[in-house]
Amino acid sequence: MAGHRIEIRGTVQGVGFRPWVYRLARRVGVVGRVRNDPGGVTIEAFASEAVLGRFIEELQRDILPAAEIVELRETTIPDEHLAAFVIVSSDADGQKALSIPPDLATCEDCIEELFDRHDRRFGYAFTNCTTCGPRFTIATGIPYDRGATTMSDFVMCAACQGEYDDVEDRRFHAQPNACPECGPALRLDRLDGQAATELDALAGAAELLSRGGVVAVKGLGGFHLACDATDGAAVRRLRERKHRDEKPFAVMVGSLASAQALAEIGAEEEALLTAPERPVVLLRQRQGADLAVDVSPDTSLVGLFLPYTPLHHLLLEAVQRPLVMTSANVSDEPICYQNEEARDRLERIADAILLHNREIAMRCDDSVGRVIAGIPTIMRRSRGFVPRPFYLSRPVARPVLACGAHLKNTFCIAMGDTAYFGPHIGDLETVAALDFFEEAIERMQTILSVRPDVIAHDLHPGYLSTRYANARNDVTRVGVQHHHAHVVSLMAEHGMQGPVLGVAYDGTGFGEDGTSWGGEFLVCCAGRYERLATFRPLRLAGGDLAMREVWRIGYALLHDAYDGAPPSDSVALLGDDVPETSIALVKQMVERGLNAPQARGVGRYFDGFGALALGRARSTYEGQVAIAWDQVANESILDAYPAEIDRTRTPWEVDLRSAVRAAVDDLRAKAPAGDVSARFHNAVVAVTVELLNALWADRGGLPVALTGGVFQNAWLAAGIESQISNKCRVLRHSEVPPGDGGIALGQALIADAILGDKG
Ligand code: ZN
Ligand code: ZN
Numbered sequence: 036m037a038g039h040r041i042e043i044r045g046t047v048q049g050v051g052f053r054p055w056v057y058r059l060a061r062r063v064g065v066v067g068r069v070r071n072d073p074g075g076v077t078i079e080a081f082a083s084e085a086v087l088g089r090f091i092e093e094l095q096r097d098i099l100p101a102a103e104i105v106e107l108r109e110t111t112i113p114d115e116h117l118a119a120f121v122i123v124s125s126d127a128d129g130q131k132a133l134s135i136p137p138d139l140a141t142c143e144d145c146i147e148e149l150f151d152r153h154d155r156r157f158g159y160a161f162t163n164c165t166t167c168g169p170r171f172t173i174a175t176g177i178p179y180d181r182g183a184t185t186m187s188d189f190v191m192c193a194a195c196q197g198e199y200d201d202v203e204d205r206r207f208h209a210q211p212n213a214c215p216e217c218g219p220a221l222r223l224d225r226l227d228g229q230a231a232t233e234l235d236a237l238a239g240a241a242e243l244l245s246r247g248g249v250v251a252v253k254g255l256g257g258f259h260l261a262c263d264a265t266d267g268a269a270v271r272r273l274r275e276r277k278h279r280d281e282k283p284f285a286v287m288v289g290s291l292a293s294a295q296a297l298a299e300i301g302a303e304e305e306a307l308l309t310a311p312e313r314p315v316v317l318l319r320q321r322q323g324a325d326l327a328v329d330v331s332p333d334t335s336l337v338g339l340f341l342p343y344t345p346l347h348h349l350l351l352e353a354v355q356r357p358l359v360m361t362s363a364n365v366s367d368e369p370i371c372y373q374n375e376e377a378r379d380r381l382e383r384i385a386d387a388i389l390l391h392n393r394e395i396a397m398r399c400d401d402s403v404g405r406v407i408a409g410i411p412t413i414m415r416r417s418r419g420f421v422p423r424p425f426y427l428s429r430p431v432a433r434p435v436l437a438c439g440a441h442l443k444n445t446f447c448i449a450m451g452d453t454a455y456f457g458p459h460i461g462d463l464e465t466v467a468a469l470d471f472f473e474e475a476i477e478r479m480q481t482i483l484s485v486r487p488d489v490i491a492h493d494l495h496p497g498y499l500s501t502r503y504a505n506a507r508n509d510v511t512r513v514g515v516q517h518h519h520a521h522v523v524s525l526m527a528e529h530g531m532q533g534p535v536l537g538v539a540y541d542g543t544g545f546g547e548d549g550t551s552w553g554g555e556f557l558v559c560c561a562g563r564y565e566r567l568a569t570f571r572p573l574r575l576a577g578g579d580l581a582m583r584e585v586w587r588i589g590y591a592l593l594h595d596a597y598d599g600a601p602p603s604d605s606v607a608l609l610g611d612d613v614p615e616t617s618i619a620l621v622k623q624m625v626e627r628g629l630n631a632p633q634a635r636g637v638g639r640y641f642d643g644f645g646a647l648a649l650g651r652a653r654s655t656y657e658g659q660v661a662i663a664w665d666q667v668a669n670e671s672i673l674d675a676y677p678a679e680i681d682r683t684r685t686p687w688e689v690d691l692r693s694a695v696r697a698a699v700d701d702l703r704a705k706a707p708a709g710d711v712s713a714r715f716h717n718a719v720v721a722v723t724v725e726l727l728n729a730l731w732a733d734r735g736g737l738p739v740a741l742t743g744g745v746f747q748n749a750w751l752a753a754g755i756e757s758q759i760s761n762k763c764r765v766l767r768h769s770e771v772p773p774g775d776g777g778i779a780l781g782q783a784l785i786a787d788a789i790l791g792d793k794g
């Protein structure tokens with residue numbers, strides 16, 4: 036007999052991979068063993084060469100839906116004359132490596148049981164198996180087995196234990212295995228003072244939802260607030276109670292077919308929607324779709340996702356209509372995840388809570404994805420992804436904790452040749468968010484068995500994440516420039532060491548010259564960057580306030596474009612609800628530079644142009660006007676406003692003043708906002724391509740890396756990619772978010788490179 040050692044890296048632990056290999060080996064007639072190891076799974080297989088060949092072929096071909104093979108290495112080993120194929124248990128060989136996989140969406144087999152009247156798990160909301168169910172969110176420690184999960188209090192009944200112990204069963208070693216006899220149970224608590232009905236918890240919740248009620252639903256990584264997404268009054272009520280202004284709500288639909296009825300779904304979108312991570316997918320809403328307008332006011336995009344727990348499947352089946360399912364929190368605080376906490380915090384928001392007695396150990400918000408100019412892109416990497424390893428093409432010399440950005444915070448731990456993103460924390464602006472941040476770091480360090488003594492953080496001295504880093508006296512701290520981190524994150528995603536020519540367009544990031552950056556052309560390696568070009572700065576009167584009162588940015592554009600004396604009919608474009616006294620005050624602030632920091636972010640230009648052309652003075656959430664502005668663009672307009680590049684400055688500066696004047700002329704002539712938007716977008720594309728071509732010739736054809744939150748704008752990404760020289764390789768994001776949720780990876784690699792072989 037021949038012997039092969041097969042080392043597999045990828046998502047192969049905790050997803051039922053070993054029993055699956057076992058069954059395959061038995062079927063094709065291979066003896067040997069399979070075990071988890073720190074990098075993945077190792078198989079030692081013995082059979083004739085022909086049988087081994089078939090075994091290895093089938094290993095890769097019929098892979099489990101939740102598993103993914105990143106790398107498969109084969110070596111020849113001497114025959115050991117074994118009689119059978121066995122699974123070596125993790126405890127037996129003393130391995131304590133990470134084996135906690137992400138939470139996995141309910142599999143087809145479990146869904147079938149859920150709706151099968153004759154099955155013992157019919158209608159049971161906590162059905163799961165070796166290839167699906169909760170993982171990260173119930174894990175309390177390592178190694179990942181039932182005792183180290185929040186299922187430890189539930190003692191399996193004889194039937195469940197039998198499944199758990201039987202290697203031929205699809206619940207073999209399924210740590211959260213449960214049934215109605217022995218597992219967690221649902222409960223409905225009314226918060227509206229009404230007496231509980233006779234109905235069971237699920238039926239009661241469904242009935243409330245059908246009547247327009249708001250129900251908090253305990254999910255995998257936290258509570259959602261649910262209501263009927265087709266009922267305008269219900270959606271408005273939820274919006275008011277949640278203080279959620281106009282930010283879009285995510286909507287859960289029962290099936291792909293219902294999603295298709297609401298939104299346009301291409302092949303890539305479908306793949307994203309049905310992926311085992313089950314992210315919320317941003318889609319173009321169909322005209323006349325049966326959804327309340329208030330679900331996503333003033334955008335034609337809608338975020339849809341499919342059920343990913345049995346509870347969701349049962350609930351959607353019971354109500355038979357799409358449900359708003361938005362993170363249960365007030366404004367932007369972290370998502371609720373504990374029963375008591377939910378009752379306190381949601382008292383005034385929900386009419387009832389559908390909860391259960393399986394504790395959530397770690398909260399984890401929904402992930403969000405979108406197909407951007409042909410590329411499926413993860414915009415928020417959280418539930419379903421955490422704590423999946425991300426493989427590095429070059430290992431780090433020491434473990435590093437990277438704190439991430441201020442807004443849309445996600446941290447990252449890099450060690451050896453892997454990096455692990457933590458869950459989505461949100462905006463690090465409240466004590467509650469900071470607590471969650473620190474708690475999640477602790478948890479990730481525990482499950483990874485690592486205590487990094489290097490911390491990478493943003494350069495901004497005022498950020499809570501920077502203060503967190505500064506308070507840690509026991510570590511080496513490395514400050515990392517925000518846009519450098521964006522570019523290096525993207526390089527890492529493509530396994531590149533650089534140099535690359537990075538284009539980092541976003542709203543804001545601390546610059547080394549005292550201005551806020553965000554229109555940056557940087558030649559980057561991990562250890563250093565050189566800044567070649569940027570955007571002309573704008574004065575943001577009132578600082579952060581200008582991001583909500585975007586008319587202030589609109590005014591700054593006019594002030595700059597007309598040399599301090601914008602004509603009154605241009606100022607009138609800012610709309611009627613901006614008092615003249617406010618404009619006079621902002622004018623003074625801009626002129627004197629008083630509480631009016633300079634900002635170069637391309638996102639701020641979007642805000643400012645949007646304010647002018649749409650007459651929209653305010654954003655109720657960051658980027659609202661910029662997003663609306665992107666949506667109105669008329670795709671049939673091909674010409675562009677003029678834009679200059681000032682090459683007398685170092686770095687060069689993109690100057691959009693003539694674009695502002697041309698837009699004002701158009702608006703005076705009553706051109707539709709959609710035409711103005713298109714010409715503005717085309718101007719940004721054209722000037723970016725012109726700059727890239729100039730820099731590219733200069734820099735020996737480096738790959739171009741498009742990164743930063745602005746590249747969620749498909750028009751820009753597609754436009755630049757199509758117009759740039761076809762000899763130029765363009766890198767874009769997919770697995771690592773282009774926005775601030777993705778920068779922690781870059782921070783970690785930069786800190787490691789800066790420290791080099793030291794320490
Ligand atoms: Zn399953
Ligand atoms: Zn049971």
Ligand code: FE
Nearest residue numbers: 541544744775
């Ligand atoms: Fe950014």
